[in-house]
Amino acid sequence: MTALPKSEPDSRLEIIQLRSLQPGPRLIVTGAVHGNETAGTIAIRRMIEELRNKDLARGSVTFVPIVNVRAYNLGQRAVDANLNRDLREHAAPVTYEDHVANVICPLLREHDVLLDLHSFRRGDFPFVLVGPVNNTGEIEPFNRQAEEQALALALGLEHMVYGWLTANGAAAIGREAALGGAPANVSHGVGMTEYMRSQGGYALTVECGQHDDPNGPEVGYQMIAATLGHLGIVTDWPPRPRPRVTGIRIAAALLKQQEDETLAADFQNFDKLAAGDVITQTRAGPAQRAPSDGYILFPAQHSSVGDKMAYFAEPSARFG
Ligand SMILES: [Zn+2]
Known part of the structure; x- marks a missing residue:
């Protein structure tokens, strides 16, 4: 465009x-x-x-x-x-x-x-x-x-x-x-x-x-x-x-906790995660992991400490 x-x-x-x-x-x-x-x-x-x-x-x-x-x-x-x-x-x-x-x-x-x-x-x-x-x-x-x-x-x-x-x-x-x-x-x-x-x-x-x-x-x-x-x-x-319908509940906002923390992959909306998958990393290694099976939402690579890097979301039966 x-x-x-x-x-x-x-x-x-x-x-x-x-x-x-x-x-x-x-x-x-x-x-x-x-x-x-x-x-x-x-x-x-x-x-x-x-x-x-x-x-x-x-x-x-x-x-x-x-x-x-x-x-x-x-x-x-x-x-x-x-x-x-x-x-x-x-x-x-x-x-x-x-x-x-x-x-x-x-x-x-x-x-x-x-x-x-x-x-x-x-x-x-x-x-x-x-x-x-x-x-x-x-x-x-x-x-x-x-x-x-x-x-x-x-x-x-x-x-x-x-x-x-x-x-x-x-x-x-x-x-x-x-x-x-x-x-x-x-x-x-x-x-x-x-x-x-x-x-x-x-x-x-x-x-x-x-x-x-x-x-x-x-x-x-x-x-x-x-x-x-x-x-x-x-x-x-x-x-x-x-x-x-695939129902999805936003479970948590993932805040950047360390200066050198980055998303662990080139995530897109609705990329699937398994429990334990690494979501963010620092030079020292894995930082934040998926707490359960779910999805990534609104990934943002360039954020400062305290800002949201992405959201973790879970499957939901709310919409049937
Ligand atoms: Zn907008």
Whole structure:
């Protein structure tokens, strides 16, 4: 895919909304929360054109093709800060992302359902990130599991992953404890979908494929269409076929513990691990090992001590 120079005005967000005359679910679809992940942007723009000639049966759909405009122009993940970490409004905004958050957070609150489209660095196939099961715990209380999970299944993706905030919360607690027992900053793991759930909605992240996968925009488009159909906003698109689902629970964030610690292999998303397999190593030898049979998720080779090198995930029967 050829990278074209991008020069979107970065002092504002483009927000396009279609409202049915009949009440119904209020869906928001976002792209390029990470500026270098453009599959969602292309998919959203295609869907906006498609919907210009279509009726909406009920509800509304709002599109934000590019959330982090300045990072998008730069072809970077972020400008100053990752929008998908510690997302909240800022009374005294400092960074570019603080200003974006002050627009995107109130916008999310005006909706019931979020579909957030991303892409990833290393891996072969798209997958969906789902929220927690219903719970009243402190990290991510939630009571809309049934609706969220039904939408996730309607997307028709084989791989369904959950446990993001729980794993990050545990990692934050572990990290703070290692630094002297200060209170853990669980909100570090709060991104677009976690914010949406914290405000009473429900939300899915779809990782549409590898950043440069030419099929990514097509996947994103199919995800938007499936969501509009499932919610009854558009009624005449056929549902997607439903494959046998592989459920995966993110069990732990693997933090870099030593300066010379690196991933032990050129891992990709969903590479399989057997219990005891070496995940990270130092010059002295193996460092962290798989605690059980499972998978690698979101490997990141270049990180500093205390940062996440990857996630360890386990098979889950949650989705049947
Ligand atoms: Zn992303």
